[in-house]
Amino acid sequence: MSRLRTFGRFWWDFVVGDDWRVAAGVLVALVATKLLTSSGVNAWWLLPAAVVLLLAASLWRAAGKSAAR
Amino acid sequence: MSSTIILFLAVFAASAVEAVEALTIVLAVGVVRGWRSTLIGVGAASLVLAAVVAALGPALTHVPISSLRLVVGALLLAFGLQWLRKAILRASGFMAQRDEAIAFERERAEAGAAASHGASSMDWYSFTVAFKGVLLEGLEVAFIVVTFGSTQGHLGLAIAAAVAAAVLVVVVGVIVRGPLARVPENALKYAVGVLLTSFGTFWGAEGAGVDWPGGDVAILGVIGFVLASAFALTWLLRRRRVEMRLSVEQA
Numbered sequence: 001m002s003r004l005r006t007f008g009r010f011w012w013d014f015v016v017g018d019d020w021r022v023a024a025g026v027l028v029a030l031v032a033t034k035l036l037t038s039s040g041v042n043a044w045w046l047l048p049a050a051v052v053l054l055l056a057a058s059l060w061r062a063a064g065k066s067a068a069r
Numbered sequence: 070m071s072s073t074i075i076l077f078l079a080v081f082a083a084s085a086v087e088a089v090e091a092l093t094i095v096l097a098v099g100v101v102r103g104w105r106s107t108l109i110g111v112g113a114a115s116l117v118l119a120a121v122v123a124a125l126g127p128a129l130t131h132v133p134i135s136s137l138r139l140v141v142g143a144l145l146l147a148f149g150l151q152w153l154r155k156a157i158l159r160a161s162g163f164m165a166q167r168d169e170a171i172a173f174e175r176e177r178a179e180a181g182a183a184a185s186h187g188a189s190s191m192d193w194y195s196f197t198v199a200f201k202g203v204l205l206e207g208l209e210v211a212f213i214v215v216t217f218g219s220t221q222g223h224l225g226l227a228i229a230a231a232v233a234a235a236v237l238v239v240v241v242g243v244i245v246r247g248p249l250a251r252v253p254e255n256a257l258k259y260a261v262g263v264l265l266t267s268f269g270t271f272w273g274a275e276g277a278g279v280d281w282p283g284g285d286v287a288i289l290g291v292i293g294f295v296l297a298s299a300f301a302l303t304w305l306l307r308r309r310r311v312e313m314r315l316s317v318e319q320a
Contacts, residue, residue, distance in 0.1 A: 014208070015144060017151035026146045030139065030277055037278030044281055047274045048291060051146065051266060052298040058154055059302055063309055066163045 019061070025054040072288050076221050077230045079264040083213045084234035086257045087206040092238055093169050093248040094202030097176030098195050102183075106192035110199030118207040122214055122228065129219035135276050141216045142273025148212065149265025156259035157299060161306035166255050173248040210235075213265070220272055263299055267292040 016023045029050035036043035099107040129137060158164035176198075183194045210231050218227030242249060271281070271288050281287035 014212075015147055017147070017154075019154070022150050022154070023147040026143060026150070026273075030143055030273055033274055033277040033279060034139075042280055044274055044279045044287075047270050047277075047279075048294055051150070051270055051295070052302075055150055055154060055157075055266075055298070056302055058150075059157055059306060062154070062158055063161075063163050063306055066158075 019058045022054050022058050025050065029054075072221065072285055073223060073226065075264065075288070075292070076217050076223060077226060079261065079268070080210075080213055080217055080227045080230035081234045082257050082264070083261045084210045084231040085238055085252070086254055086261060087210050088235045088238035089169060089249045089252050089254055090167075090172075091203045091206040092242045093173050094176055094206075095199050096242065096248060097173050098180045098198045098202075101177050101180040102192055102195045106195040107199045109191075110196040111203050113196075114200045114203035114207060117204060118211050121208070121211045125211075125215045126219055126224045126228075129215060130222070130224070132219075134220075135278075137276070138220055138272040139276025141220045142269050142271070142276050144212075145216055145265055145269030146273055147269075149262055149267075149269045152258060153262030153266050153295075153299060156255065156262045157303050157306065159255050160259060160303045162310050163306060167258075169248040169252070169254065217268065220268075259299070263292065263296050267295045270295070 029047055032050075033043050033046050036046065095107060095111055129141075132140075155164065159166050180194070180198065214224075214227045214231050218224030221227075238249065267288065271291050275281065283290070
């Protein structure tokens, strides 16, 4: 069981990393893009904007944690 | 054509960075504990990595391109944003810069402190550390090779770029006989983070049904946008760090 947990932990760290909110935000942005394109809106601008906002929020959280230490 | 060149450069740079880190581990263990078991560990890890690429790469080419781009885009974005996040935190001073000379000394001290292998012909410590080091650093390269190569339909080119980078790093490492501390590793990681994030954005959006204005050339615009945003965020974080320091000094 612990080996399975270690294996799962490794892949979680590998793909998701330190901030799960970034990966979750990417998924939400992709789903939103898919919904918009399905309804006829060519939402090419959505993902780049979401990426920068997610990155900025994650960096600010990390900087805040670093300052708190 | 331009996206093929960028693909080659992205895989080459990512592989070079990971190869430099793996070389530091292998050199430290090999110098302290001997080369035989260390090199067997390197060979075993290389075989596992080759098997991963050989199994996954061709398999992914059978997946419909729009589904592949959506999944690969999502994975590359999550993965690339990790690289970029760390690179920006390092560039703005919120995280220590990676230094191969320090990493080499740390690995060397650990290898020296580990128990001796006695009369056994195989030094399992050397084997395990070298195997783990090469496998873990190499898995990131394998992931980039498989995702970039299969999504662009240039798996052979992606493999060639990764192998060329690894060979170059090993040759330079043998000539220098030490860790490659002069390689601008942190700058390379920043560039790779920008490229992974850009391709993840481009393919993810395409997979979700977007038609990019200008077609494939739009990748250059996405790279420019991500790069400019990364520079702006680095600048803002540097300013924030200075303000934090000033407020601590004034308190």
